[in-house]
Amino acid sequence: MLYLTSAVLGAALCCFAFLGLRTRRVDGPLDDYMTARNSQTSSTLGLSFLASGMGAWILFAPPEIGAFVGPLALAGYAFGSTLPFIILALYGPKIRRALPEGRSIAEFAQACYGLGVRRWVTLVSIAYMACFLAAELTAIGAITALLSDVPPSLVVIGVALTTLIYTVVGGLRASLATDRWQAWLLLVLLVVVGSMALWRLPALPSEAAMPAIPVTSALSVALTLVIAVTAANLFHQGYWQRVWAAKDDHSLGRGAWLGGAMTMVVVMVIGSLGILAAMSGVALGTPPMPFFALLTDAPAWLSLPALVLAVTLVASSVDTLQNGIASLIVARSEKRGVSLEAARWATVALMIPVVVVALQGLSILRLFLIADLLCASIVVPVLLGLWQRMTPIAAIGGGVAGLLGAILPGWLSQGSVSAGVVAASFPDSIPTLGPFLGALVMSTLVSVALAYAIKKQPV
Template sequence: MGCGILTTYTQIGNTAGLHGLLVYTVCGAIPILGFAAVGPAIRRKCPEGFILTEWVRQRFGIVTALYLSFFTCLTMFLFMIGELSAIRAAIETLTGLNALAAVIVEVVVTSIYTSIGGFRVSFITDNFQGAFVLVLVVVCIIGMGTNIDIDTSKIGPSGLLKDNKLGWQLLYILFVAILTNDCFMAGFWLRTFASKTNKDLLIGCSIASFVTCVICTLVGVPGMLAVWTGDLTVADENGANALFILLSKMPNWIIAFVLIFSISLSTCTFDSLQSAMVSTISNDLFRNKLQLTYIRILVVLIIVPIIVLAIKVASNILQIYLIADLVSAAVIPSVFLGLSDRLFYFLRGFDVMCGGLGSLLAVFVFGTVYYDSAKEGGKLLLVWNGIYNSADWGPFGAFVIAPFGGILITLAAAAIRISAKYFYCKSTNKPFTALDRPEYVEHEHEVYGSSDEIAKKLNEDP
């Protein structure tokens, strides 16, 4: 949980009320359990891996692995922008100062200690991060309870406690968005592969899911409180900064405390993203043959435009996350079809890439037809108009087409590829092997054993 949760959840609370906020928190928490469900199968199939792309390389080949690596790095790139944008908003709202210097210092500090400690240091900072979140929430609750006045006459008319059409739309959009996007988070996969046993993985995911749901609900409530205090209106353009707007009226010691802990949260999240990007680039592009020092320098160079975008361009933090979500909704479902060796053993990397890229094209076509404008179709790919207009079914349609269209296009590409190979083999009298089961599928359980046995061996082997 980085500083981004202090803005995105308050924004949705300010726009879609309690209904939308609860939908967001539940949809953000449940997908974490997906790692406990899918993780054991992937660890069994790829016991020597440590991120998702290792299994993809084994199952679909190097080109598909690089394809997934590109989108993984793109997702982390966008999340880094979102995190730095969030801490920028916190600093500038609470102090009125330019946040550029603080952002640069944060990047420099994380670059130094992740270079020294590697990904292990990210595990350590996550423990501090958990404590920081809890203390921050407690202090904010006490501060708001003693320093803000709520006009109860505004609660009913605001409509923020009622269910609404937008909240029901978000139930589908956010679940699909977050479920698929979590699969792009290399940091989550590093933790999945690092767990000692499948039972430990389930326990960890369960705790994380519960804590995430509770804390994100609490940090989203200020989005509604700011309306009831008269500081904001419903669906206010400053809804993302509702928490900081309320805090700015409190004693200076509370402001200082929140600012320090917000920076700490942001730092702990940014180091995980930074380390995960280093791991992904090193393993997927260079197969760990290039010194990590050079990879870290490359990542620092990538962070330079991230800082520029976070300071100068990015204003709607939730939109940044939604762009990554739409991409993941298009790419991930077709990849995970490959987990089923019984039904989809015939799928190849070509099919999966056609499905992911084809579904993004399908979203553009849908947007062009729905809005009767190619320009608007392009904007839909970037979720330009957000997801908060219940009268606009464009975003909902995009998040329907992305996963289901991707799956259909994947199967269609497989059918075309297999048919073409069949006619080619028939005309050349060559053996037709497109529907033969790969050898690793037939002998997988004999070679690898159970997931818990593999985890035990990996844990014992230094």
């Protein structure tokens, strides 16, 4: 079984590499390597948004939220995962028109506010995506150890190297090409594995009930997830690359709505399996993994589609993140050859520390929450860039206020600044509403107040 599993996973990765490499443009310019500008239809974008956003996290987080907090929080998670696509559908065409040669949210920030804000936005975006990368590779290692005898490090390195091969050579076009196939494959595999998990679900006992958590607590978790997931995903450079990759505004809008709708359905369906697992009384494991608890003692053959599903989920998000981070790191240059080479080496270099972290098998949920909070503190000032009254001072002031707002709830409740900072670093790795709400409210209020108080100067 070890050799069969290794062969199947290897074949899947080879297929992804082939699909990505065959779309490369040998003589394409750096801009095409990074953006595939004005080339993608709505259906391609919709599938790409789904594949890019769907990582191995959907097999862990939504089922756990459903199992322990219930359908209300799960709905918040699903809406939070979908809201970035809605914002891109509504806001993306305006950004395309305002910055037709743009490449990233960082360049949009520079066009609106100047170089200083661009650097801050770039730092936050890279930090978030690096956490996302490490989390995905850590997850595939954990899933491999859970479902097979294949060494987890072998799969982690295999996924990282395979995605590097086609993203380094083919850039964004390679990622878009694999996304189309990966999206359909993951939908099919989710149906197969999910159906088997549901079929193996024990009969619900007569006293089965939804998770017993107060409505106010469930609403708090739901709102926290909406803010955290939405703010963080708006700094996902892979999504912003696709804003300019769209053939036109209509394709972008339809593609974003399609990707958002499919994402919401997938999150709700997978999360609902967690609710059913909790209601059935099966042992959820330590740490709890409701989705995989349903596969306990499943037939050996089921581990193969489950593993291929996990590899597909991870590869589809990792290649997007690799290309997205590289596009933020590499500056524009008149010399195409030098810049393209730099883009490729940046993609390789960024994966070294990420793979090292992933091989440790650490939980990086706390780092994820901190990165989400950084995004939440500046997302409103950045998106207000198209408002004519906004100024660089208003954006910077709003970002600083967002950071202060993040520590304010803990500061007020515990009586010291240091306690507020600790609370905003999520020491128990549990998402809490206070820091996120404080960051969002303070950044918005201060940005708007300064925009009205200070006359705008030319950037």
